[in-house]
Amino acid sequence: MSGIAAILMKYLIGLVGITIVVVIHEIGHLVTAKLNGIDVEVFSFGLGPKLLATQHKGTEYRISLFPLGGYCRLKGSDDLSQALIHKQKYFMHTEEGSLFSAHPARRVLTYLSGPIANLLFAALLYAILGSLPTQVITNEAVVATTSEYPSLFDNQESAAYEAGIRKGDKIVALGGVPVSDWQDLETLLVGSQGIEQFNILREGRTINIEVQGTPKPDGGFRYGLTPIQKLEVGSVRYGSPAYSEGLQEGDVIVSVEDIPVMNQLDLLTVLDNHTGDEISFTVVDTNGKERDLHFIPGSNERGAIVLGFSLAVETKEGVKERFSIIGGIRKGWNVAEETIASLRNLISRRDADLRSEVTGMARSALMIGDITTLGFESSTVSGIRGLLYLMGVVSISLAVVNLLPIPAFDGGQVIIAGLEWITGKQMKPRTYYHLQLMGVAFVIVLFLILTLADVRHLLALRR
Numbered sequence: 313m314s315g316i317a318a319i320l321m322k323y324l325i326g327l328v329g330i331t332i333v334v335v336i337h338e339i340g341h342l343v344t345a346k347l348n349g350i351d352v353e354v355f356s357f358g359l360g361p362k363l364l365a366t367q368h369k370g371t372e373y374r375i376s377l378f379p380l381g382g383y384c385r386l387k388g389s390d391d392l393s394q395a396l397i398h399k400q401k402y403f404m405h406t407e408e409g410s411l412f413s414a415h416p417a418r419r420v421l422t423y424l425s426g427p428i429a430n431l432l433f434a435a436l437l438y439a440i441l442g443s444l445p446t447q448v449i450t451n452e453a454v455v456a457t458t459s460e461y462p463s464l465f466d467n468q469e470s471a472a473y474e475a476g477i478r479k480g481d482k483i484v485a486l487g488g489v490p491v492s493d494w495q496d497l498e499t500l501l502v503g504s505q506g507i508e509q510f511n512i513l514r515e516g517r518t519i520n521i522e523v524q525g526t527p528k529p530d531g532g533f534r535y536g537l538t539p540i541q542k543l544e545v546g547s548v549r550y551g552s553p554a555y556s557e558g559l560q561e562g563d564v565i566v567s568v569e570d571i572p573v574m575n576q577l578d579l580l581t582v583l584d585n586h587t588g589d590e591i592s593f594t595v596v597d598t599n600g601k602e603r604d605l606h607f608i609p610g611s612n613e614r615g616a617i618v619l620g621f622s623l624a625v626e627t628k629e630g631v632k633e634r635f636s637i638i639g640g641i642r643k644g645w646n647v648a649e650e651t652i653a654s655l656r657n658l659i660s661r662r663d664a665d666l667r668s669e670v671t672g673m674a675r676s677a678l679m680i681g682d683i684t685t686l687g688f689e690s691s692t693v694s695g696i697r698g699l700l701y702l703m704g705v706v707s708i709s710l711a712v713v714n715l716l717p718i719p720a721f722d723g724g725q726v727i728i729a730g731l732e733w734i735t736g737k738q739m740k741p742r743t744y745y746h747l748q749l750m751g752v753a754f755v756i757v758l759f760l761i762l763t764l765a766d767v768r769h770l771l772a773l774r775r
Contacts, residue, residue: 470536552620
């Protein structure tokens with residue numbers, strides 16, 4: 313598969329995911345409208361000119377040319393047109409099954425059903441996600457101290473270093489409790505009372521070192537330890553400069569820019585000090601043969617080096633949960649809270665980094681496809697997990713955004729119908745029409761802004 317084909321595949325995966333989420337939203341409107349006696353004129357899978365269509369119970373179900381989302385057209389456009397033409401103050405002589413002949417409460421339910429369908433879909437995805445088998449990363453509890461890598465840890469002092477722990481020491485027990493891996497050690501240190509007895513394996517000898525942790529401002533204690541990882545290549549991104557130069561899975565990196573490296577912290581230190589475009593690696597393959605590689609690495613939008621490969625990691629079976637809709641709802645609620653908080657910060661302009669991360673459909677699709685394919689490079693389950701999680705995020709985001717009080721959005725329509733329900737007075741057709749025009753104008757401006765953000769991101773990557 314060529315580099316262009318790989319990118320197109322990522323876009324395809326992302327667009328399929330987004331389209332499914334949008335169609336679920338529209339199905340919510342379709343079902344609730346019919347239950348409330350509101351006719352649905354068209355239900356389209358995709359946008360643009362129709363390719364195939366069939367009629368069923370008064371609704372035209374169609375497949376359109378561009379498989380990007382879809383839409384649900386409710387009956388009522390003729391009523392609005394006639395009211396505007398005849399300059400009516402109210403919707404008079406509405407057709408049976410029209411949106412404007414329905415009680416405001418039924419319209420509220422119809423408009424709310426799209427976001428609700430998205431929220432329920434996300435809960436289902438997260439319930440499935442929770443029941444899938446998991447593989448979690450496990451690192452040996454071989455450590456270095458923050459004092460040994462001052463440039464990476466902002467000259468942070470290490471209580472462990474002061475007590476005598478050194479790079480390459482393996483923690484085998486903490487306070488007499490056996491330690492199986494770094495993740496196990498981290499869990500034990502969370503509950504630390506400030507003084508810990510580290511049982512260490514160093515050059516075949518067992519050493520006991522007592523360390524008094526440094527209190528952290530937010531509670532707990534800091535010991536200044538970090539895991540180290542061997543520089544064995546795990547996977548190489550297809551089409552990346554490292555791939556083109558011949559870097560392979562199983563290669564072990566022994567030097568970068570002629571500087572010996574033993575672990576990922578050594579590698580990061582060299583990369584932080586790297587200047588120029590080209591970078592050189594010396595690697596040893598699985599047959600023990602040494603060779604030199606020279607390539608120009610990529611970079612992200614922040615200018616940081618992207619090497620195009622990952623280091624090998626070991627995994628272990630994670631805790632498998634039972635399928636639980638309640639668990640899915642809890643997870644969905646957490647994601648919704650994060651989405652609302654991000655939206656609030658974006659609107660209040662309190663988060664400049666967040667504004668730079670605003671994306672349109674194109675970049676969102678690429679991000680979904682990229683993360684999903686990365687997961688599939690590890691395992692099929694990892695790829696599926698990544699896709700389901702991101703579809704859940706998109707589904708919740710679509711629900712939240714659609715509930716904003718903007719006339720063209722579901723939230724704006726709910727407010728209009730809700731006010732009619734409360735006051736018992738129907739909104740004037742011309743007022744409704746003008747509000748809709750304002751909403752459509754907002755959507756167009758928003759689309760242009762998001763498209764510009766995608767283009768700027770693409771140009772940043774090309775640079």
